[in-house]
Amino acid sequence: MRLMVFSDVHANLEALRAVLRDAKKRQVNRSIFLGDLVGYGPYPNECVELMRSLKNCRCLAGNHDVAALWETSPYGMSSSAKKAILWTMDQLSDDNKKYLESLPDRLDIADMTFVHANPYNPRGWRYVLDKKYALRSFAATRCRTLFIGHSHRPLLITKKYFFSIDLRAISGSVKIEMKDNKRRIVNCGSVGQPRDRDPRSCYLIYDSRTQMLEFYRVSYGLEKTARAIKAADLPVSLGRRLLKGT
Amino acid sequence: MFDAMTKSEVILREAEAIRSYVKEELRPKMYALHGKDTLIIEAMSTTYISTRIMARFAETMPHYVYRRVSLNPHNPKNLADPFEEEMFEWFEEDSERLFWQGIVKKNGDSFFVSMLPDYFTPACIRCHGAADTAPKELIERYGTEGGFRFEAGDLAGINSVSIPVSDSLREAWQGSLVLFAITLFGSLVLLWLLTQVFQRLVIERLGVMLSLVNEKKKESGASAGPGDELDMLTASLGSLNSYVQSARKGSSLQPNFIGDYVVEKPIASGAMSWLYDGHSVGSDAKISLKIGFDEVLQNPLYKACLETELHLFETLSHPCLPEVKERVEDVLILSEIRGSSLVTLCSEKPLGGRQLLTMFSQLCDLTATLHSTGIVHHDLRPQILMLDDEQRLSLIDMGLAVSDQQPDPIVAAGLGPQGDLLYLAPEQIQGRRGDPRSDIYGIGILLYLTTTGRLPFTEKKKSSIQKWLQRKEQMVNPRIYRPGLSAALEQVILKALSYDLGNRYQWVEDLWDDLKKCE
Numbered sequence: 001m002r003l004m005v006f007s008d009v010h011a012n013l014e015a016l017r018a019v020l021r022d023a024k025k026r027q028v029n030r031s032i033f034l035g036d037l038v039g040y041g042p043y044p045n046e047c048v049e050l051m052r053s054l055k056n057c058r059c060l061a062g063n064h065d066v067a068a069l070w071e072t073s074p075y076g077m078s079s080s081a082k083k084a085i086l087w088t089m090d091q092l093s094d095d096n097k098k099y100l101e102s103l104p105d106r107l108d109i110a111d112m113t114f115v116h117a118n119p120y121n122p123r124g125w126r127y128v129l130d131k132k133y134a135l136r137s138f139a140a141t142r143c144r145t146l147f148i149g150h151s152h153r154p155l156l157i158t159k160k161y162f163f164s165i166d167l168r169a170i171s172g173s174v175k176i177e178m179k180d181n182k183r184r185i186v187n188c189g190s191v192g193q194p195r196d197r198d199p200r201s202c203y204l205i206y207d208s209r210t211q212m213l214e215f216y217r218v219s220y221g222l223e224k225t226a227r228a229i230k231a232a233d234l235p236v237s238l239g240r241r242l243l244k245g246t
Numbered sequence: 247m248f249d250a251m252t253k254s255e256v257i258l259r260e261a262e263a264i265r266s267y268v269k270e271e272l273r274p275k276m277y278a279l280h281g282k283d284t285l286i287i288e289a290m291s292t293t294y295i296s297t298r299i300m301a302r303f304a305e306t307m308p309h310y311v312y313r314r315v316s317l318n319p320h321n322p323k324n325l326a327d328p329f330e331e332e333m334f335e336w337f338e339e340d341s342e343r344l345f346w347q348g349i350v351k352k353n354g355d356s357f358f359v360s361m362l363p364d365y366f367t368p369a370c371i372r373c374h375g376a377a378d379t380a381p382k383e384l385i386e387r388y389g390t391e392g393g394f395r396f397e398a399g400d401l402a403g404i405n406s407v408s409i410p411v412s413d414s415l416r417e418a419w420q421g422s423l424v425l426f427a428i429t430l431f432g433s434l435v436l437l438w439l440l441t442q443v444f445q446r447l448v449i450e451r452l453g454v455m456l457s458l459v460n461e462k463k464k465e466s467g468a469s470a471g472p473g474d475e476l477d478m479l480t481a482s483l484g485s486l487n488s489y490v491q492s493a494r495k496g497s498s499l500q501p502n503f504i505g506d507y508v509v510e511k512p513i514a515s516g517a518m519s520w521l522y523d524g525h526s527v528g529s530d531a532k533i534s535l536k537i538g539f540d541e542v543l544q545n546p547l548y549k550a551c552l553e554t555e556l557h558l559f560e561t562l563s564h565p566c567l568p569e570v571k572e573r574v575e576d577v578l579i580l581s582e583i584r585g586s587s588l589v590t591l592c593s594e595k596p597l598g599g600r601q602l603l604t605m606f607s608q609l610c611d612l613t614a615t616l617h618s619t620g621i622v623h624h625d626l627r628p629q630i631l632m633l634d635d636e637q638r639l640s641l642i643d644m645g646l647a648v649s650d651q652q653p654d655p656i657v658a659a660g661l662g663p664q665g666d667l668l669y670l671a672p673e674q675i676q677g678r679r680g681d682p683r684s685d686i687y688g689i690g691i692l693l694y695l696t697t698t699g700r701l702p703f704t705e706k707k708k709s710s711i712q713k714w715l716q717r718k719e720q721m722v723n724p725r726i727y728r729p730g731l732s733a734a735l736e737q738v739i740l741k742a743l744s745y746d747l748g749n750r751y752q753w754v755e756d757l758w759d760d761l762k763k764c765e
Binding site: 001002003029030056057058102104107109110111208209 | 683747752755756
């Protein structure tokens with residue numbers, strides 16, 4: 001079974017299309033989207049509609065999706081993020097808002113847990129980037145593998161012993177073997193706004209037959225999205241971020 | 247009757263007292279006066295004296311009959327009749343039986359009889375032992391035919407008193423009849439009075455009230471149709487009337503029409519509902535109807551499950567799911583379901599090769615579709631999977647299915663394992679729901695059944711949960727039932743039926759990948 005895991009599209013339609021095109025070539029059976037479908041980007045409705053049309057795809061809620069519904073306040077976010085959310089609120093159709101409302105926070109399927117930020121407090125939106133929060137996340141699920149997004153940086157955290165972990169930042173398209181049965185937290189990076197200084201979209205495919213994690217980076221029409229951000233009167237800094245990958 | 251019982255016992259005890267007086271006082275005195283060899287029957291024989299005294303008693307009280315009988319008497323008059331012979335046997339069976347009372351029918355009359363057994367003492371043996379040593383007065387009077395060859399301790403005879411009770415029984419019976427007739431008559435009168443009172447106080451007044459209401463309605467020109475409580479009452483009475491009439495005719499209470507559809511025979515039963523054949527009234531187009539069980543519709547918890555099932559059928563689309571044409575209240579009108587269930591097919595012969603793969607490719611695809619939308623079926627079993635002549639598979643029931651986007655009513659209510667234990671995965675038997683790997687176990691059971699023609703477990707429904715878990719853990723290898731099974735297929739079945747969730751296939755797609763290589 002080939003499972004595609006991707007996250008943080010942030011209304012970047014160009015990036016989403018490019019990633020789905022790429023994944024189609026790689027014979028994916030199912031896909032799981034880890035949240036943040038809207039926010040920052042200029043195509044919230046289009047992205048929601050495209051996601052809704054996908055077959056065999058599950059979606060989770062991210063902090064920007066929830067903020068766009070006023071379920072959490074956007075005023076705690078950075079100023080550009082806040083502006084983008086307030087703009088998104090106006091743009092989203094009622095139907096799409098209803099869809100975003102229906103998204104779950106966490107999924108446990110077979111021996112895998114899927115969540116946007118962390119499993120111990122999914123709506124707290126804390127990043128899992130160090131040992132303390134990694135151990136706390138391991139303790140919050142009985143499943144062997146935990147897939148997260150939210151930080152926009154592809155990362156692999158492997159539990160070595162009781163209180164010892166190994167953090168590995170993933171760069172470029174790589175394949176990683178997971179046959180050793182160790183517990184892992186896998187951050188799949190971001191489709192619509194990568195922040196690891198590589199502007200290409202990032203997603204991953206987990207192959208349960210070979211037990212391989214395949215990270216892929218996909219180029220897309222960055223400039224087109226940046227122009228659309230400007231045209232939508234969203235902060236221009238958001239377009240610049242995309243070009244730099246930060 | 248009680249009187250007769252007491253009287254007969256008193257007389258019997260009196261006769262017994264006479265006998266013991268003769269035995270213990272009169273006879274020793276006679277021996278003392280006239281010598282040991284003397285026998286004056288009139289003063290020394292207990293039987294003679296007691297019989298004679300009671301005969302005089304009977305002259306004044308002709309209804310009281312005293313008898314002293316023996317199976318082998320000196321005097322043939324004292325020979326036991328057939329009933330008394332039976333009583334001899336009864337007393338001889340147990341030496342602790344010292345008294346008997348009961349009603350005996352003789353020559354068409356009933357008698358109340360009391361009986362006492364009498365046993366020989368050593369003193370009696372002089373006259374009842376050997377005939378050679380018996381007193382000659384005795385031999386002269388009765389001869390040597392009867393009354394001898396006894397030993398001390400033998401049952402000598404039975405003393406009985408009979409009192410006729412036919413008349414008193416008849417009187418008692420007549421008294422009861424009169425009492426019954428009076429009570430019956432009294433009850434009928436009371437019932438009639440109550441009916442009259444009810445008629446006057448309730449029915450007539452209600453009738454007047456109804457006619458007044460109807461007149462008022464006519465005057466005000468109220469529209470037809472359900473309006474106030476009286477209309478509802480009329481409608482309820484009407485439906486009750488038709489219900490009673492159909493029940494009296496013995497017809498089934500199942501509705502014959504639902505919406506524009508005619509309900510025919512049932513095809514299958516699911517977890518929460520029946521599936522019926524049917525057709526459209528206008529076009530004769532064949533359809534199937536999914537109708538909830540009565541008990542499900544009446545129970546809010548199970549009705550929530552049925553609602554989930556109906557919702558899933560309405561929202562999901564897959565070639566293996568029947569198309570929903572319409573929903574009429576709680577009934578789903580589905581496209582016609584053809585073919586026969588896997589149970590029927592597997593009982594004919596095990597499936598093999600192409601047929602097996604064609605079927606399981608559809609089943610795996612369907613299950614993967616369900617799982618990828620967050621639905622776990624929980625109840626994959628051969629009874630609800632239909633295969634038609636073109637090898638198209640249909641899943642006709644999702645009564646226990648649950649979606650991870652909605653709360654599970656069965657878990658919320660804390661119910662135990664739901665479904666047929668034969669097909670349930672071990673974790674389901676332990677009460678866990680919502681894990682897609684439980685369905686993979688279900689597919690494993692179906693694979694086992696279709697390849698070997700039988701289930702891995704025998705049906706023992708009364709077993710405890712622990713016994714079932716043990717049985718699931720120690721499953722019989724499919725190769726034992728079908729030696730020709732390929733090693734690859736055997737491995738797929740065993741992995742799908744793994745007791746431990748971690749060792750089982752984690753994804754249906756993986757199971758199918760392995761299965762298609764088994765060709």
